[in-house]
Amino acid sequence: MTRRSCAIYAVGIICANLLVIGIGLLVVQTFRTLMHNRLKKEIVLVEGSRVFESWKTPPPPVYMEYFFFNVTNLDEFMKGAKPEVKQVGPYTYREYRYKDNVSMVDNGTMVSAYNTKSFVFLRERSVGDPAVDNITTVNIPAWAVMNKVKDSFWKSSMVSIWMNSFGTSLFTTLTVDELLWGYEDPLLKRISATSPDVEKVFGLMYKKNGSNDGEFVYHTGEQNYMDYGRVQTWTGQSKLTFWTTNQSNSINGSDGSAFHPLLDKNERIYIFTPDLCRSIYMEFEKEVEVKGIPAYRFTPPRSVFASKEENPANEGFCVTPQECLGTGLVKVSPCRKGAPVVASFPHFYLAEDKYVEAIGGMSPQRQHHQTFLDLNPTTGVIVRANKRAQINILIKRIPGFPTVIMMCRVC
Numbered sequence: 494m495t496r497r498s499c500a501i502y503a504v505g506i507i508c509a510n511l512l513v514i515g516i517g518l519l520v521v522q523t524f525r526t527l528m529h530n531r532l533k534k535e536i537v538l539v540e541g542s543r544v545f546e547s548w549k550t551p552p553p554p555v556y557m558e559y560f561f562f563n564v565t566n567l568d569e570f571m572k573g574a575k576p577e578v579k580q581v582g583p584y585t586y587r588e589y590r591y592k593d594n595v596s597m598v599d600n601g602t603m604v605s606a607y608n609t610k611s612f613v614f615l616r617e618r619s620v621g622d623p624a625v626d627n628i629t630t631v632n633i634p635a636w637a638v639m640n641k642v643k644d645s646f647w648k649s650s651m652v653s654i655w656m657n658s659f660g661t662s663l664f665t666t667l668t669v670d671e672l673l674w675g676y677e678d679p680l681l682k683r684i685s686a687t688s689p690d691v692e693k694v695f696g697l698m699y700k701k702n703g704s705n706d707g708e709f710v711y712h713t714g715e716q717n718y719m720d721y722g723r724v725q726t727w728t729g730q731s732k733l734t735f736w737t738t739n740q741s742n743s744i745n746g747s748d749g750s751a752f753h754p755l756l757d758k759n760e761r762i763y764i765f766t767p768d769l770c771r772s773i774y775m776e777f778e779k780e781v782e783v784k785g786i787p788a789y790r791f792t793p794p795r796s797v798f799a800s801k802e803e804n805p806a807n808e809g810f811c812v813t814p815q816e817c818l819g820t821g822l823v824k825v826s827p828c829r830k831g832a833p834v835v836a837s838f839p840h841f842y843l844a845e846d847k848y849v850e851a852i853g854g855m856s857p858q859r860q861h862h863q864t865f866l867d868l869n870p871t872t873g874v875i876v877r878a879n880k881r882a883q884i885n886i887l888i889k890r891i892p893g894f895p896t897v898i899m900m901c902r903v904c
Contacts, residue, residue: 536754538604538713549592558583561628577853584669585618607705623669631886632665634678634695637832639891649893675699706767722751724765735770735827741809745772752873762791770828773797781867783876788867795843798823819845833887838862
């Protein structure tokens, strides 16, 4: 009797414990479901929501650090030697972002806005004075003009003679301020005299201080939380026209300022960036913690800028076979008025070795050159981010320009 009673009592205790555990798990799951449902309702881009004001005027400071490659062996390079460069920087600017002309559209299921940005120089975070420091680099306007006539030997020869008549050089020395914010270029000034649509001022950030990239229309997330912050149209277009396939011309994801809540490690995060005139994607890398806040780190994999041989989905970014570059580089000429502009990660990080080895001074390092987003998995809020990119000018042999043929023995 005693053993049987003890056994029954023990079974009763075990059953009771299982019941308590089961009830506990049910309560936790119910609470999690309620919390997630509330998140889906509250994280929407509508007036009065908790996220709307911070979406319009993001509170965390954003810093833009500009680095330049100074050509240190210009004379030798012009005679056919391998170019040698030295990185100079950073020149740091505080970037102020806010959404302008915000209005609800499509019965409140979408919101339109202009992303206005302005920049203020921060001397204490910089290596020098941008108004004084000089950089010897590629003469971008000259290469853009040469690229326009590269397919005709007769035109190239005429343009070469014309450019030489007033001393246009293929490289130039300018201040950081001039390179970034603009200077009156002698070549463009002559062209603009007969072609008013051509700007006589050139700068990498010319007219971008206090300006925007055009109108964006976003999903509010009210109908589907997965659409929160997703771009529906840019400058009135739901599809781009720069590339050769529907997939490449698709506008996917957000603009990088908002991401849906309840993130999954297995999903791809898509971001549309006007700077590249395309969408890119990021994948989960690891769990991190930022000042006690848990986050998922998402990074762009090698496949984003992979060659069409390595990633056939990227073939649509080759407008012509000649536009196709190797892994790590993407030519963005179609949306840069035909200028031979090529985008990559800094120091050709994740690119083929041949690009790193072609220029002396390249040293790709993951910790310094990787782009990443640290997102809180519950809310989708950005807790830390680093966007790192490099702008390159493609230098190739162009018939009709003897100097280029001499210089491009290594091209």
